[in-house]
Every structure is written in structure tokens, then in C-alpha cells.
Amino acid sequence: xxxxxxxxxxxxxxxxxRGITLACLSAAVAAVLASCGQPPECACDAALTKLVLExxxxxxxxxxxxxxxxxxxxxxxxxELCVEDHLPPGLTCDPNDPAYNGGSxxxxxxxxxxxxxxxxxxxxxxxxxxxxxxxxxxxxxLVAPDVQEKGKNCASIAQDFEGSFEDHTDANNMSCAEFTGxxxxxxxxxxxxxxxxxxxxxxxxxxxxxxxxxxxxTGFTVVDTMPPGFHFAGTxxxxxxxDAVFNNDNSETVTCTYxxxxxxxxxxxxxxxxxxGDYKSFTGKEDVNCAKVTQAGDLNPDNDGDCDPFCxxxxxxxxxxxxxxxxxxxxxxxxxxxxxxxxxLDWIDMNYAHSGTRAYDDSVQDRYFGHTFTDLQSPESDICxxxxxxxxxxxxxxxxxxxxxxxxxxxxxxxxxxxTLNTPPYNSPCDFSMDTLVVLDLEDLPIFPNASTNLxxxxxxxxxxxxxxxxxxKVDFVNLDLTYCCE
Numbered sequence: 001x002x003x004x005x006x007x008x009x010x011x012x013x014x015x016x017x018r019g020i021t022l023a024c025l026s027a028a029v030a031a032v033l034a035s036c037g038q039p040p041e042c043a044c045d046a047a048l049t050k051l052v053l054e055x056x057x058x059x060x061x062x063x064x065x066x067x068x069x070x071x072x073x074x075x076x077x078x079x080e081l082c083v084e085d086h087l088p089p090g091l092t093c094d095p096n097d098p099a100y101n102g103g104s105x106x107x108x109x110x111x112x113x114x115x116x117x118x119x120x121x122x123x124x125x126x127x128x129x130x131x132x133x134x135x136x137x138x139x140x141x142l143v144a145p146d147v148q149e150k151g152k153n154c155a156s157i158a159q160d161f162e163g164s165f166e167d168h169t170d171a172n173n174m175s176c177a178e179f180t181g182x183x184x185x186x187x188x189x190x191x192x193x194x195x196x197x198x199x200x201x202x203x204x205x206x207x208x209x210x211x212x213x214x215x216x217x218t219g220f221t222v223v224d225t226m227p228p229g230f231h232f233a234g235t236x237x238x239x240x241x242x243d244a245v246f247n248n249d250n251s252e253t254v255t256c257t258y259x260x261x262x263x264x265x266x267x268x269x270x271x272x273x274x275x276x277g278d279y280k281s282f283t284g285k286e287d288v289n290c291a292k293v294t295q296a297g298d299l300n301p302d303n304d305g306d307c308d309p310f311c312x313x314x315x316x317x318x319x320x321x322x323x324x325x326x327x328x329x330x331x332x333x334x335x336x337x338x339x340x341x342x343x344x345l346d347w348i349d350m351n352y353a354h355s356g357t358r359a360y361d362d363s364v365q366d367r368y369f370g371h372t373f374t375d376l377q378s379p380e381s382d383i384c385x386x387x388x389x390x391x392x393x394x395x396x397x398x399x400x401x402x403x404x405x406x407x408x409x410x411x412x413x414x415x416x417x418x419x420t421l422n423t424p425p426y427n428s429p430c431d432f433s434m435d436t437l438v439v440l441d442l443e444d445l446p447i448f449p450n451a452s453t454n455l456x457x458x459x460x461x462x463x464x465x466x467x468x469x470x471x472x473x474k475v476d477f478v479n480l481d482l483t484y485c486c487e
Contacts, residue, residue, distance in 0.1 A: 044076035046157050046165065047172035048083060052179050053138065056091060057215050059145035060185040060297025064177060066121065066137035066155055070128055081165040082122040082158035085139055090147030093119050097140050108135035120158070127165065145299060150180045183215020187262070188303030189222065189293040196313040196486045200278050202233070205308065207270040209262070209293050212303065216261040220295035222270060226252040227289060229282035233273040240270050250281075276312070287311060309380065311486030317381045318484045322373050325360040325477035329435075330393055336360035338475075340370035343406045344466050352471075360475055365395060369469040373480050377463035385483030386442040386459055388467065393435050395472030397422045401438065402468040403445075405458055415458035417445050421473065435476075 049067040056062030066083050087093065093113035099106050100113040111121040121137050128134075139155075154176040157167050167173055190208045197203045207224070211217045222240075225247070226232060232244040232254045242256040254272060262268055290307040298304060311317045325336050337359050340348075348368050349355045357370040376383065388403070397420075404416040421436065442465075443456045459465055469475050 044072040044166065045169040045172070046070050046081060046167050047169075048155060048157055048175045050085075050153065050155050050175035050177040051136075052153075052177045054218070055179055055183070055215065056141060056143040056147070056151070057183050057185050057213075057297055058143055058147050059299045060143055060295070061219075062091070062141050062143055062179075064139040064141065064153055064155075066139060066175075068123075068134040068137075068157075069131075070134055071131045072127060073129060076127060079127075079165040080122055081127060082120060083137065083155055084158050084160075085119040085121075085153070085155035087117040087119065087141060088151050088153055089117075090144040090151070091141045091153070092116055092144075094140070094142055099138050099140050105138050106135070109137055111137065111139075122158075143297065145297070150178070152176055152178045183264070184213045184299055185215070185217065185295055185297045186211070186213035186300045186303075187217050187220050187293050187295050187298060188212055188300070189291060189306050191224075191289070191291050191306045191308040193308055193310060197276055197310060198313045199276055199282075201276050203230075203274050203276065205272040205274065205289065205291075207272065207291055208267050209258070209270065210267040211262040211264050212300070214264050216263055217295060218258075218261045220258055220262075220293055222256045222258075222291055222293050224254045224256075224272060224289070224291035226254060226274065227282075229277045230274045230289070231277065233275050235273065236271045237269060239268060242272070282312070287317070311381065313486050314384075315486050316384070316483055317486055318378075320482050320484070322376070322480040322482070323477070324371050324373070324479070325475065327391065327477045328361075329391075330361040330474055330476050332361045334359045334362040334364075338369065338371040338478075341372040341374070341406065341464070341466070343408055343410075344370050344372055344468075347406045347411055348468075358475075360477065363393075363395070363474050365472040368471055369473070369475045371467050371478055373465045373467070375463065376459065376465065376480075376482060378484050380487075381484040382487045383456065383460040383482055384485035386456055387481045388438075388440045388442060388465075388478070389481070390438050390467070390469075390478040391435060391476035392421065392438060392469060393433060393474040393476070394421055395433070395474065399473040400470055401440075402466075402470065403440075403442070403455060404466045404468070405462050405464065406466050407462075407464075412458070415455060417447070417453055417455060419445075419447065 047069045051065035053065045054063040068083065095113040095115050098104060100111045102110055108124055109121045110124055111119060113119050119139055154174060157173040158164055159167060188210050191205060193203060193205050207222060228250040232252050235242045239260050240256045240258055242254055244252045244254045246252055256270055258268065288307045288309050290305060292305040324338060326332065338357060340357050348370060352368060354366055358364055358367040400418055400420045402418050405412040442459060443454050445453045445455060447453055467478050
């Protein structure tokens, strides 16, 4: 028998049977060919390994890897080497992903996605002529929110139509990868800043992104739209990359991406530095700045955004009126009670012959009227203006209005104002039974004859004010109007 002739015929007239050519069909044929050696075609083999590159996140994404180790020679079949991946339930591919459009990272392969569960990747160009580990294929997937916590994904070397690569070893054509403990995606954000901002000054917004989920968070983005007047000046957070674009209303939208993986129950800080324009640049100024974090598949949108109230140093941010008594022209006749502090009552007991205080509209003589305004401070701002208004019915020309601060330490004598009712700034001399409306600016209180005093700093620092009228004069009501400014 001409063994050379048989070998030649087998190489040129092969018929694929279940992925094996007649040249490798049986041990008997191999025995016949033993004297001339095994044909190189019989060594042609592609081995597949399936990897989990990024574990699938329920409601998010994941990435699988396919590695083909090729063993062959120049005499191997020059067919089309393809790999097929049939995704399990709950996982789908996105045909718009660059990995399925001939782009990075699968530049050596042409991968197609049907928009469902089937992915097919075919090698570009001819097969290698020597053993080679081919470029790793990446298979990104979208994950349903209700996917099971455990799964298995299998892929195989394609041997399904004429012209495909003829692989001569079936045992390593398929590979599976198991994935367990699918985590839920949940990132949240908090926004804040320290201290007031200043026109034409510098400032920093601090954004804290926290991973509340049970798997590492990757690929999330923060978007912060700066109000008009604020200009993005960069970030000092090295793991973030930020860009800003101007909007038609002179605001700026800052977009920042995080380059790392944020582990469960950990946080990362994004510091956004800003410069401020002058007063005119804040036309239509807002008083709050909001930011939002986004990640594909985030299952809890309630913590994705946060807003940070802000103010510019010195600007008015609000007003408040604190009322005591009723403006009823003394008609209640003592039914409306004032609320002096215990410290003020103690001070009256120690410094006056008669203890206690009178009520509103009370005409009894020889008694102090006393009321203490409390809880005047605001945590977000400072008191920058205060006006006290009271209506009195004079009982004696020498009666006085007293404004002071009395606490457990006693009277703060350095911050006390006393003025008799029969001298300016009152509208007219306060004679017996004459009603007078008293309006006092606590920042500019006149002292007879040519001096003034300012109780505003003490009011802002202490957060309370004692108002007294002595000692035969009725009081109809007392109102305290405060203006709050940015600290």
C-alpha cells in the first residue's frame, strides 16, 4: 500500500464528521498512518476558557471574558474561528455597546449581539500558524433587577456550518463560569460646604458618595449644576475626573466620573473648587446647589441627589417676627401673660421691692413688666438687624424701658440699655395714661443726650433678650422683628 498516497488523499478529500476529519477518524486509520507520522491537521485545536471579569450586579452590569488558546500549524484548516456565548436568563447584551461594534476592547474579533441572549464573536483574518493565545474577548452584559443570586454562563467554539474552523478536540470546546452573590447597586450622595461664600472669592463644595449596596460600585458619575455666579475651578480629588460646560443661563454643569471601585459601606469625597463673581453675576440667584450621582441599575433613587443651601456673606437670607401679647389697645386687662425667664425674675426679686411681674394690659402700679424673647438664633445665619416695637400706656413720667441680658450668671451690665419714657426717641412725652408706640432699632439705640449704643452683637451671640418696663406703665404688646444674614 502506498501510504504516502493514502495520506495525501485524506488531506485533500476530507469530509467533516461531528467536527472530526477522516484523517483523525479512528485508531485503525491512525495505525495505518503510523509509519509515515500523524498529519499536522490532527493537531489543530482551539481551547476555550470562560472568565468573570466584572461580576454581574442585579439591576446593573457585568462583564464576562472569553480566552481562546489556539494550537495549530500552517497546514491547519483556514476556516472561520468563532465563539458563541448563550447568556443565561436575566442577562442580555446591548448591541450599542462598543464591544459589539468592532471597537475596543475586541479589536481582533467581530462580535455581534442580537439584543437578547446570544453573542457571537469571529476572529478577524487568518488563523495563526503557531500556538497562540488570542486576544481576550470581553462580553459586557446588562443584568435584570430580579436576577437570581447564582448563575452559570457557558460559551463554546462554534462548529455549526460549512466553512467554520474544524476543531479536532471536542473536550475543550466549551467552558462555563459560575457567578454567585449578585450584589445590588445603591450609591447615594450628600452635599455640603463650610462657612459662607464671598463675592469675588473662593469656595469649595464637598460631595460625599457612599456605596450603600452589597457589591463594589464602579462607573458612577456625579453631575452638579452650579448656579449663575459660581464658576468651576477644578477638583482636588485625585480619583475623579471632571469637566464643565456653560449653559445658556450662565450656569455651569460639572460632570465628574470616578475611576476606581467603591467597596460596600465605604465613601469617597469629591471636592469641587469654585470662584465667585461679583454681585451682578448672581442675577436671579438661587440659594441652593444640587448634585446627583448616577450608576446603571441603581435600585434606590431616593438617595441619588442632595441639595446644599448656601448664602453669600452679608446678604439677607430671611426675617422673623417674635410676638408677645396682643395689639388690642389694652382691652384684655391682664389676661395675656408675659413670659419672663427665671433668671430675670430672680434679678427683679434682688433689685426691686416687689417681686414678680405684671401681665399685658395690667394697670397695677409698682410692678415691673418683664418678658424674655428666647431661641432667636438661626443655625444657618446670623442676626444682622433687630427692631423692637411695643405699645405702652404711661403711668408715671419717670418710668423706663429696659433692654438687658440676664442669665444664671446674673446681669450683663456691659450690654444693657435703659431710657425713661418721657425723653426721646419716643413720639411724645409719656405723661400719665398717654398711649405711646415705641419703636427701637437695637443696632442704633439713642442714649440721652447725644450717645448711642448697639445691642445687636450681644443679641446675635446670646440668642435671647429681656424686655422690661417699670414700674407703673401698662404694656399692650411687644414684638421683636429680626433680620438674618449669611454668616
